[in-house]
């Protein structure tokens with residue numbers, strides 16, 4: 001499958017500009033032959049959390065309209081990064097997944113809120129897993145800081161995911177963590193990891209891309225540059241099963257042992 005990664009330079013606090021940029025880039029990805037496209041985290045607003053009341057997308061309506069229209073018209077799957085949303089009077093960091101038929105196949109609210117950037121002060125955390133299937137490829141999706149929680153990604157893999165999508169706004173100063181954590185998550189879960197970071201800056205942080213596609217043996221198939229970029233990379237998802245047989249990690253897990261330590265009976 002040809003995967004388009006859009007390493008967007010998000011305009012801070014300017015949803016209108018970001019909606020038109022996203023439309024332009026998704027159209028360009030389709031022109032370049034992408035069958036699935038991945039966007040970064042909170043691409044509608046950037047991290048302008050204090051102004052969510054004015055900026056957040058009410059019920060994700062505007063985002064859903066755009067992604068549904070583009071996925072249907074261009075016949076392209078869209079991993080919609082994430083957007084700041086307002087639902088039931090509360091704010092969320094929400095990921096929408098659209099199939100190439102224009103159907104919403106999954107909606108996920110970021111489960112782990114990043115205290116270093118004050119997310120916990122403004123947003124509600126989601127509790128639901130993000131599992132879906134596109135063209136019979138079993139997938140999962142998490143957002144940025146979620147990759148620091150191996151048990152959360154493992155849960156998606158145990159539930160069947162063979163590829164994990166990771167939209168992010170990961171700051172430049174910790175990009176070494178980003179690369180190592182993504183590679184580790186791919187190796188330990190023996191799955192593809194397709195992670196798209198933004199580039200550019202906001203008032204507090206600089207973001208320097210380094211988006212990555214990693215295969216289940218841990219080899220990096222593609223790393224994004226430091227500029228705004230659209231890359232279209234051909235990925236063969238069929239290798240997952242062979243790698244899972246080569247080292248039978250799932251078979252060798254000792255769940256009872258872990259459970260007895262984490263929840264002793266007495």
Ligand SMILES: O=C(O)CCC(=O)C(=O)O
Pocket residue numbers: 114117143144145146148169170171174177
């Ligand atoms: O974990 C990190 O260092 C970065 C996380 C982050 O920026 C986020 O979740 O938005």
